[in-house]
Amino acid sequence: MAVNDAEAKVMVEEDIVYALAASPDFASDGVCFAARSSGLYRSDDGGLTWHNAYASLNLEEPLATMAVIVSPDFRSDRRVFGGVMGGVMCSSDGGEHWSASVFRTPPPLISALAISPDFANDGTLFAGTMEDGVFRSADRGTHWAAWNFGLLDLSILCLAVSPGFAEDETVFAGTDSGIFRSTNGGRAWREIDFPGELAPVLSLALSPDYPTSGILFAGTESQGLYRSTDRGKTWTRLGEGIIGESVNCILLSPEFPTRPEILAVVGSELLFSADGGETWAPWKGGVSIDRGITTALAPCGLAPSAPLLIGLVGGEVLRL
Amino acid sequence: MKTSRTRRVVFQPATYRRMQKGIHKMVNAVSPTLGALPRLVALEPISSRTKLPEFLDDGGTIARRIIQIADRDEDMGAMFVRQMLWSLREKVGDGTATAAVLFRSLYDQGVHYITSGGNAMLLSRYLEEGLRVIVDQLSTMARPVEGKEHIAQIAESICHDPPLARLLGEIFDIIGEHGRLEIRSGRGRALEREYVEGMYWDNSGVHARQMLDPSTLRVELENAYIMISDFELEDPYQLMPLLRKAVEARASPLVLVASKLSDRCVGLLLAASKDPSKFHVIAVKVPGLQSYDRSAALEDMAILTGGKYYTRVAGQSVTQVQLDDLGRARRAWADRFNFGIVGGKGDPRVLRRHIADLRLAFSRVEDKNDRKNIQKRIGKLLGGSATLYVGGLSEIDVNARKELAERTAEAVRGVISEGVVPGGGVALLSCKPVLQQIAAESTEVDRRAAYRILARAMEEPMRTIIRNAGHDASEIMAEIKLAGPGYGFDVRSGKVVNMAEAGIFDALSVQKEAVHSAVSSAALALTIDVLVHRKNPPQAVNP
Numbered sequence: 099m100a101v102n103d104a105e106a107k108v109m110v111e112e113d114i115v116y117a118l119a120a121s122p123d124f125a126s127d128g129v130c131f132a133a134r135s136s137g138l139y140r141s142d143d144g145g146l147t148w149h150n151a152y153a154s155l156n157l158e159e160p161l162a163t164m165a166v167i168v169s170p171d172f173r174s175d176r177r178v179f180g181g182v183m184g185g186v187m188c189s190s191d192g193g194e195h196w197s198a199s200v201f202r203t204p205p206p207l208i209s210a211l212a213i214s215p216d217f218a219n220d221g222t223l224f225a226g227t228m229e230d231g232v233f234r235s236a237d238r239g240t241h242w243a244a245w246n247f248g249l250l251d252l253s254i255l256c257l258a259v260s261p262g263f264a265e266d267e268t269v270f271a272g273t274d275s276g277i278f279r280s281t282n283g284g285r286a287w288r289e290i291d292f293p294g295e296l297a298p299v300l301s302l303a304l305s306p307d308y309p310t311s312g313i314l315f316a317g318t319e320s321q322g323l324y325r326s327t328d329r330g331k332t333w334t335r336l337g338e339g340i341i342g343e344s345v346n347c348i349l350l351s352p353e354f355p356t357r358p359e360i361l362a363v364v365g366s367e368l369l370f371s372a373d374g375g376e377t378w379a380p381w382k383g384g385v386s387i388d389r390g391i392t393t394a395l396a397p398c399g400l401a402p403s404a405p406l407l408i409g410l411v412g413g414e415v416l417r418l
Numbered sequence: 419m420k421t422s423r424t425r426r427v428v429f430q431p432a433t434y435r436r437m438q439k440g441i442h443k444m445v446n447a448v449s450p451t452l453g454a455l456p457r458l459v460a461l462e463p464i465s466s467r468t469k470l471p472e473f474l475d476d477g478g479t480i481a482r483r484i485i486q487i488a489d490r491d492e493d494m495g496a497m498f499v500r501q502m503l504w505s506l507r508e509k510v511g512d513g514t515a516t517a518a519v520l521f522r523s524l525y526d527q528g529v530h531y532i533t534s535g536g537n538a539m540l541l542s543r544y545l546e547e548g549l550r551v552i553v554d555q556l557s558t559m560a561r562p563v564e565g566k567e568h569i570a571q572i573a574e575s576i577c578h579d580p581p582l583a584r585l586l587g588e589i590f591d592i593i594g595e596h597g598r599l600e601i602r603s604g605r606g607r608a609l610e611r612e613y614v615e616g617m618y619w620d621n622s623g624v625h626a627r628q629m630l631d632p633s634t635l636r637v638e639l640e641n642a643y644i645m646i647s648d649f650e651l652e653d654p655y656q657l658m659p660l661l662r663k664a665v666e667a668r669a670s671p672l673v674l675v676a677s678k679l680s681d682r683c684v685g686l687l688l689a690a691s692k693d694p695s696k697f698h699v700i701a702v703k704v705p706g707l708q709s710y711d712r713s714a715a716l717e718d719m720a721i722l723t724g725g726k727y728y729t730r731v732a733g734q735s736v737t738q739v740q741l742d743d744l745g746r747a748r749r750a751w752a753d754r755f756n757f758g759i760v761g762g763k764g765d766p767r768v769l770r771r772h773i774a775d776l777r778l779a780f781s782r783v784e785d786k787n788d789r790k791n792i793q794k795r796i797g798k799l800l801g802g803s804a805t806l807y808v809g810g811l812s813e814i815d816v817n818a819r820k821e822l823a824e825r826t827a828e829a830v831r832g833v834i835s836e837g838v839v840p841g842g843g844v845a846l847l848s849c850k851p852v853l854q855q856i857a858a859e860s861t862e863v864d865r866r867a868a869y870r871i872l873a874r875a876m877e878e879p880m881r882t883i884i885r886n887a888g889h890d891a892s893e894i895m896a897e898i899k900l901a902g903p904g905y906g907f908d909v910r911s912g913k914v915v916n917m918a919e920a921g922i923f924d925a926l927s928v929q930k931e932a933v934h935s936a937v938s939s940a941a942l943a944l945t946i947d948v949l950v951h952r953k954n955p956p957q958a959v960n961p
Contacts (some may be wrong), residue, residue, distance in 0.1 A: 246802065250801065253762055282565070286594065294767055294770070410763060
């Protein structure tokens, strides 16, 4: 595999990485998590080495984890949440010990987790499921209830919470057949004008200044990447002719749109745009990876020197 | 009551004069209720003189309670207004006092113009033309309503009951304009709400009580298969092939939706479900009493669950049912009265198209019952419902508050759908310059008169609101004129304010309907030349 020297290859088991999450203080503590079909893994050295985060549970079989999210106040509350079949695993000590919040039967398959940026005050979490819509918890993951008013497609593929959630209570859900938005903290959903023929929507990303700019991005399975600058009313295709495969993940610079950098995971490629999506080029001149990239994480932003973690089909996590 | 026993015909000028008196009596009874500080109207109780009078601040109900006026000529004018107000109340739930004062102004000015030599028919035609100008003008002022606080604010301006308004704000923020809301009597004194996930159909419980869990009188099924039909299942042998196929394919649990189920079929289903962990089948009734309701429910159920629906009228029978045609749902439940589905596995794209079609039909259909039925269907398909439990000190109190909640809910639906305009009569007053301009540009005398009449009438709701709050309307109207466009009188603070900035709004749908009712009714009433009374006066109904 032709990757640069900084790359570290870990976790060689044949499984799949579904999601990655990192501590907000990743630059100093190096804590990050990888949700895989073989379980949840934790790294304390910025993704160089990994260990089983569920070790304390002494499980006989691996507990497939499809989603993982870390509290924005991880430094003080040490909370981590993992989405599994039938519920959410909760840890309040940085992933050492776990308790399970079991959802009602039939057990839903958690496909995405999202957390309020104001979690310290509102304790709000969202869990997207493959067949049962969106569950919401307002008590730090202890109790969950399905809130699917207006959510006409219950196959949730991704979730995105507004950076201004404390004020605008906005959440987006990408589904098999389009995009839905809630403006009341996930209690009710309305379909937005994203053409149904472009769905499924695999990834969503909201600009850090979404509350004022209304900028968001949506990555589809086979119809490319789209940008809306009016909260989802109208959409413009980006990178036409370049981005055609499934857009599994969209990462924006934390200073977006002042620094309009976007990294898109497209099939097995990493594509980068430095101008808000107008032009695209391979990330760092081209990183060749022989397997599909399922997800990516840029815990310190998209600067050339910042680390990038990518999850692969096969279960590896690469640090680039 | 003294009434004439002979058939009598009344001609002009008595027609206008007598009708006008009746119109004034009815409008005078309703107009005190206009505004944020409405006055009450006390009505003598119908059943007993010893009971307290009924205190009302809803123009539609007041008008409905007035069933007759002693003078039969005046009565025709009063009943004309009554009918207009009640229809408006039924349609949008509010706006009756606005319509009443607008109507009175238009009629009075119109009569004055016609009796001075104007052409009634042309005046009527131009009033209708001006109506379109007003409605367009109002639409340009609309702004959307979003968020529970804003909805609650509008609800409060309609019901003047802050706790009820707050709850309706929350409910409609969740269920949306077409969402399903049931308003029921509560057990305590307070207001409560409950949200139900998924959709359910009334009068669609299980065919036999033995199918329910005896401890909960309910049955819950996970990953259910659903046969959607209106079959009358009489012979157990008809059912056998389907059950056999279902058992072989492990299509369990299975729900059979059917019109009828014989006792012998009940026996078969109970026997087949002896070990529910292996195979579980229940049967529920087809929802709806009318055939239209039934086929609509079956169609919705099929789209929600991705199944096919079978009907007897198409010559289909249970022996033709294929497993591939069964609907699927993550969960299904039933009790003695209802059948519900959560997480139907139909194609979401088809479901969205179906809802879009129903929304289109809703916007086009005029009939109130048809609209209500379509709205119910959309509400069910949106995947949840809310129930508002209304408590109170007494049954009368609860009923009055329930009626208020229903009326407000209806108006709030319109608000969410069409938005709001500046309140306190400002939106209508803002139409005045356009009407005056058209009047000034008109060369045709009756057209000019019609637009002037309309322009003048647009002031009347604001004047009435100010008067009802105990202020001098002329003085404050002059202040408002000086303050400029968008300004009105906040009766609560007693100040002239920018209504939009002060958060004082009216529902656009209500304002449009009120203007529509008033103008089109006035245009019609002004063309009435002759009154004919029957020998025996008809008895009024529905007080």
